[in-house]
Amino acid sequence: MTNQLKKILLGDQGIVLIFIVAFTIVALLVPNFLTERNMLGLLQSVVTVGIVACTMMFCLAARDFDLSVGSTAAFTGMVAVMASNTTGSILVGIGAALLCGAFVGFVNGFVIAKFRINALITTLATMQIVRGLALISSDGRAIGINDPGFYQLALSKLFGIPTPVWILAGLFVIFGFVLNRTVFGKNTLAIGGNPEASRLAGANVDKTRIWIFALQGVVCAVAGILLASRITSGQPNAAVGLELSVISACVLGGVSLAGGRATMAGVIVGVMIMGIAENVMNLMNIPAFYQYIVRGLILLLAVMLDNLRSSAFIRR
Amino acid sequence: MSFLQFSNLTKTYPGVKALSGISFDVRKGAVHGLMGENGAGKSTLIRILSGDQHANEGEIRIDGDVQAYGSSRDAFEHGVIVIHQELQLVPELTVAENLYLGRFPARAGVVASAKMFADVTEKLKIAGIDIDPRRKVKTLSIGERQMVEIAKAVMLDARVIALDEPTSSLSSRESEILFTLIDRLRAEGKVILYVSHRLDEVFRLCDSLTVLRDGKLAAHHETLQGVTRDQIVAEMVGREINDIWGWRGREAGAVRLKVENVSGERLPEPASFDVRAGEIVGFFGLIGAGRSELMRLVFGADPQFSGVTSIDGVQVKAGSPRQAIRSGIVLCSEDRKHDGILQGRSIEENINVSSRRHYSPFGLLDRKREVEVAETFIKRLKVRTPSRKQDIVNLSGGNQQKVILGRWLAEQGVKILIVDEPTRGIDVGAKSEIYEILYELAESGMGIVVVSSELPEVMGICDRILVMCAGKIAAGLNRAQFEENAILAAALPDVKQPTEIAY
Numbered sequence: 159m160t161n162q163l164k165k166i167l168l169g170d171q172g173i174v175l176i177f178i179v180a181f182t183i184v185a186l187l188v189p190n191f192l193t194e195r196n197m198l199g200l201l202q203s204v205v206t207v208g209i210v211a212c213t214m215m216f217c218l219a220a221r222d223f224d225l226s227v228g229s230t231a232a233f234t235g236m237v238a239v240m241a242s243n244t245t246g247s248i249l250v251g252i253g254a255a256l257l258c259g260a261f262v263g264f265v266n267g268f269v270i271a272k273f274r275i276n277a278l279i280t281t282l283a284t285m286q287i288v289r290g291l292a293l294i295s296s297d298g299r300a301i302g303i304n305d306p307g308f309y310q311l312a313l314s315k316l317f318g319i320p321t322p323v324w325i326l327a328g329l330f331v332i333f334g335f336v337l338n339r340t341v342f343g344k345n346t347l348a349i350g351g352n353p354e355a356s357r358l359a360g361a362n363v364d365k366t367r368i369w370i371f372a373l374q375g376v377v378c379a380v381a382g383i384l385l386a387s388r389i390t391s392g393q394p395n396a397a398v399g400l401e402l403s404v405i406s407a408c409v410l411g412g413v414s415l416a417g418g419r420a421t422m423a424g425v426i427v428g429v430m431i432m433g434i435a436e437n438v439m440n441l442m443n444i445p446a447f448y449q450y451i452v453r454g455l456i457l458l459l460a461v462m463l464d465n466l467r468s469s470a471f472i473r474r
Numbered sequence: 475m476s477f478l479q480f481s482n483l484t485k486t487y488p489g490v491k492a493l494s495g496i497s498f499d500v501r502k503g504a505v506h507g508l509m510g511e512n513g514a515g516k517s518t519l520i521r522i523l524s525g526d527q528h529a530n531e532g533e534i535r536i537d538g539d540v541q542a543y544g545s546s547r548d549a550f551e552h553g554v555i556v557i558h559q560e561l562q563l564v565p566e567l568t569v570a571e572n573l574y575l576g577r578f579p580a581r582a583g584v585v586a587s588a589k590m591f592a593d594v595t596e597k598l599k600i601a602g603i604d605i606d607p608r609r610k611v612k613t614l615s616i617g618e619r620q621m622v623e624i625a626k627a628v629m630l631d632a633r634v635i636a637l638d639e640p641t642s643s644l645s646s647r648e649s650e651i652l653f654t655l656i657d658r659l660r661a662e663g664k665v666i667l668y669v670s671h672r673l674d675e676v677f678r679l680c681d682s683l684t685v686l687r688d689g690k691l692a693a694h695h696e697t698l699q700g701v702t703r704d705q706i707v708a709e710m711v712g713r714e715i716n717d718i719w720g721w722r723g724r725e726a727g728a729v730r731l732k733v734e735n736v737s738g739e740r741l742p743e744p745a746s747f748d749v750r751a752g753e754i755v756g757f758f759g760l761i762g763a764g765r766s767e768l769m770r771l772v773f774g775a776d777p778q779f780s781g782v783t784s785i786d787g788v789q790v791k792a793g794s795p796r797q798a799i800r801s802g803i804v805l806c807s808e809d810r811k812h813d814g815i816l817q818g819r820s821i822e823e824n825i826n827v828s829s830r831r832h833y834s835p836f837g838l839l840d841r842k843r844e845v846e847v848a849e850t851f852i853k854r855l856k857v858r859t860p861s862r863k864q865d866i867v868n869l870s871g872g873n874q875q876k877v878i879l880g881r882w883l884a885e886q887g888v889k890i891l892i893v894d895e896p897t898r899g900i901d902v903g904a905k906s907e908i909y910e911i912l913y914e915l916a917e918s919g920m921g922i923v924v925v926s927s928e929l930p931e932v933m934g935i936c937d938r939i940l941v942m943c944a945g946k947i948a949a950g951l952n953r954a955q956f957e958e959n960a961i962l963a964a965a966l967p968d969v970k971q972p973t974e975i976a977y
Contacts, residue, residue, distance in 0.1 A: 338839075340837045340839060341837045341839065344823060344826075344827070344830070344839065348827050350818075352812075352815065355813050356827070358773075358775055359827045359881065360795055360796045360800075360827075360828045360831075361827065361828075414818070416818075418816070418819060
């Protein structure tokens with residue numbers, strides 16, 4: 159019986175089960191949690207982390223790492239605001255932001271794959287460079303949005319649900335499909351499992367890695383644009399520490415830092431658990447300072463779970 | 475007087491009974507062989523002995539005391555040392571540092587280097603091991619590293635030393651040094667558990683022998699006198715295998731693979747050879763003779779400095795494994811763990827990883843087809859697994875090898891199959907199965923290259939043998955000319971110390 163339970167908890171879908179149990183308990187115990195207003199607020203609060211987690215999942219699954227996502231989101235948010243202010247066209251702003259995001263990601267991927275520089279170091283460098291670009295381009299100040307239409311990106315609703323939540327859901331579906339049903343997704347997991355064996359099996363390792371980082375950049379831009387729209391301005395200091403929240407959510411969702419293991423369902427749940435923890439603490443009026451501690455503890459627990467899972471599956 | 479006793483040892487993993495009720499005794503001062511096919515339970519037994527795993531039932535006694543250690547460190551302190559196939563030394567440290575790792579002789583935290591080196595020099599001398607303790611482990615050959623591991627066991631005053639296939643990557647000369655050392659340990663009254671697939675070694679070294687089959691005790695021989703090789707093989711596989719090679723003649727066709735003057739960083743001397751359709755060509759040589767290096771160059775795994783490779787008269791664009799695979803050359807490399815298996819992924823994915831590009835329109839997977847392909851090759855290659863979804867790291871070495879072979883058999887349009895040490899660490903039954911597959915592929919017109927360090931194997935299954943020595947192709951013999959002494963002579967370099975060549 160206990161063995162059975164252990165097997166389920168440590169299995170691929172174990173985290174989903176934990177989530178359902180945790181959600182039920184919270185819904186029953188915490189007043190105002192299960193209200194429409196709070197649920198929408200919760201979903202909106204996880205949009206940024208959730209969007210970036212989609213591609214961070216690929217990055218980690220391929221045994222890579224990306225620390226530059228926070229800076230990239232801030233920078234692309236700035237670009238979107240500045241470009242749309244100057245040209246008067248929101249579409250041009252969005253296009254420019256996506257291009258810049260893709261460029262940053264491509265540079266990351268190219269340096270990591272072709273020059274064989276550790277991903278942690280490379281993205282630590284670009285994290286600072288890109289943050290610097292964001293500060294330089296705005297002279298360190300926040301830049302307000304001129305066209306009120308830009309606010310609508312974050313404010314508009316479809317069937318009562320905010321647009322950013324739809325976008326998040328869409329990205330979950332798309333990247334879940336890419337991971338499980340495409341050669342690209344399988345190659346990502348194979349590379350994370352064993353990069354040299356994947357190369358010898360004919361997978362284009364360099365190209366796959368560059369694509370992963372380029373996609374990561376584009377997705378950061380999406381998150382950056384929505385963030386700028388929500389806070390009605392481009393902020394050079396936005397999304398500081400985003401990389402840590404995103405990586406935490408992925409690890410919580412069972413993505414192995416050793417590469418080769420990731421599921422979209424797990425990542426969604428990881429993102430939601432992080433969001434719920436914060437939401438519940440807010441509802442219960444727990445001061446923000448304590449929230450850091452709780453977040454840290456959750457991450458530690460997640461890593462220990464990952465460890466248990468890995469050792470439970472080693473046999474013979 | 476039995477010193478090491480196993481009684482009623484039982485271990486179950488989810489869905490598999492790895493060991494059931496194993497009982498046998500080993501006397502003091504004996505080298506005890508442990509044989510069995512892959513998955514027979516040898517590794518599990520060793521793991522329990524080393525404290526790495528726990529038995530569900532049964533116990534192990536050493537000198538009458540029940541061993542109830544919780545970890546390998548515990549086992550260590552009780553004088554049980556297991557030397558695994560993958561050696562556990564730190565490459566960047568010196569020999570002496572490795573031997574003293576975890577218990578450096580120190581005063582106020584400062585390592586007393588002089589004392590340490592002096593100690594180690596003396597102890598290596600006593601053990602009859604000729605290695606400079608100041609050398610870094612990364613500069614040692616695999617054989618020398620093995621010696622260092624054994625020296626470690628001796629220094630820790632081990633009572634029981636288990637060796638898990640110690641010779642699988644040693645040259646015959648290195649093996650001989652190892653055997654001398656084992657003889658010495660026997661004379662000192664140690665108990666040695668010797669796991670091997672090689673009957674020659676077992677007869678050369680062991681006093682007694684236990685054979686496992688499917689997790690059960692198949693046979694226990696108190697002495698090897700009067701025991702025949704055929705008997706042991708029959709005990710291992712549970713049936714008689716008459717001729718494990720089963721070679722049969724074939725008509726070779728036109729030249730399929732032509733390699734001209736290929737060289738690279740680790741093979742400076744340009745090499746040339748060709749392989750005909752339907753031909754099985756063996757590459758024999760000592761470890762470090764350049765066989766694997768040559769194959770990696772042909773496959774594009776390492777960059778070529780010079781040379782031209784062509785298939786069916788068409789030049790192959792050299793440079794990457796991708797291009798080689800697309801032109802019909804595939805390689806099962808020697809180091810399964812590092813270059814072959816995709817850890818953490820299922821058997822199904824490990825088989826489909828290369829061939830799926832043929833049936834994934836626009837990069838979208840055809841899941842039905844992938845299942846079919848996986849099932850086909852699991853069945854055809856007799857991979858022993860509860861399901862195609864099993865993580866490949868859970869399979870035994872032989873079964874992993876079959877999965878990698880399956881990966882390449884699933885690939886379409888393969889013209890040249892290169893297999894590097896295809897049967898290393900694989901049991902007799904599975905070996906015959908793999909040979910049979912190679913014959914069938916050759917009969918279908920594929921050209922096959924077999925790289926192997928086992929002379930009987932190369933002589934047993936190949937139509938032609940090329941011998942490599944010190945980075946050069948030294949000789950070529952047709953099947954009619956096969957003669958053990960001639961092949962060995964060609965493989966031995968003129969330089970005095972062959973062990974220097976490795977790495």
